[in-house]
Amino acid sequence: MSHAQDLPGWAALATAALVLLGAALTLIGAIGTLRLRSFFERIHAPTLGTSWGTGAILLASIICFSALGSRPAVQEILIGVFISVTTPVTLMLLARAAIYRDRTEGKGEVPPRAAPRRPD
Amino acid sequence: MTGAILLWSVAAAQAMLVAAMGCCTYRLIFGPRAQDRVLGLDAMYVSAMLLVLTIGIRTGSTVYFEGALIIAVLGFVSTIALAKFLMRGEVIE
Amino acid sequence: MSRVLPYPLLTAALLLMWLLLTSFSPGQLILGAVVAMGASRAMASLQPDKPRLRRWQIIPRLLGIVTLDILRSNIAVAGVILRGGGRDRRPGFVAIPLELRDRTGLAVLACIVTSTPGTAWVEHAPDTGVLLIHVLDLVDEAEWVSLIKHRYERLLMEIFE
Incomplete structure (x- = not known):
């Protein structure tokens, strides 16, 4: 726990604020998966954690390790890029799976296909 | 003084992230449908990755970064596989 | 140029990622360059559409x-x-x-x-x-x-x- 005393004051405060912000956003998103009523409403909730929740904590990590001087910390950007590219893919696939299941079972408020698909 | 503020707020953030994982675990267990469970699993992976990052900030050690990256990759692949499974009933066609 | 480096942007991005994940040294630079070029050659055999950036x-x-x-x-x-x-x-x-x-x-x-x-x-x-x-x-x-x-x-x- 000695590294916390080595940090300059502004870096410690910025890290603390950003970590709290990111964790709070992630928690609100997780609460959203509990409280919202239908699946398509719930699919919006995790994006809170994956957009600015992740972004704030990564920024805190960058500030913390750059100020400690152990490394010029930019590796966290890799996680940021990775998360922001992969989250839409997973959520899109999940939404398509859900809409497919709803349509085959014929329930839910899902609108029908916009146009008949051309034969591939 | 600022060091104590940092340690306490990181501890609070870790508690919030664990609570977030708890909410996702509820969705994972109680559904009600399969897609809700997969969504819960995906959100849980993200919270776990952020928790590992905060552990890294708390201990001042850089090895946790690799762990967080691996969790992110595994979460992506497993959610994709599960979503494929929901859509087609099989993962590899 | 296009035979050796089919996707110059992809190769550069992979090399950058390699250097971010490891620490910078001449040996890592060479190793990363080899891996990035191999990966972009593998990508070429998949033949994806090349995105064009107009502006x-x-x-x-x-x-x-x-x-x-x-x-x-x-x-x-x-x-x-x-x-x-x-x-x-x-x-x-x-x-x-x-x-x-x-x-x-x-x-x-x-x-x-x-x-x-x-x-x-x-x-x-x-x-x-x-x-x-x-x-x-x-x-x-x-x-x-x-x-x-x-x-x-x-x-x-x-x-x-």
């Missing part, structure tokens, strides 16, 4: 707009969740006729729409170009259509088409 100067502007929009809708969605889903909120699907046809542009639009809290990409019909999105707080359907079309689609069409 890359607009990309920073698009990034700025998207970052601010995500921040704003983060606050909005956090408010919706904390208020506990009041009776006045009405979620729903919106169908948007898109003119954007470029596949890379559509992929970027999908990333933008999905990573913005409050909107989720559900389905896109490639033959008609109709996009179906789900909106958490649907007040005015026409407003969402014009938001997607004028705010993002126009810029993406300038960049990619």
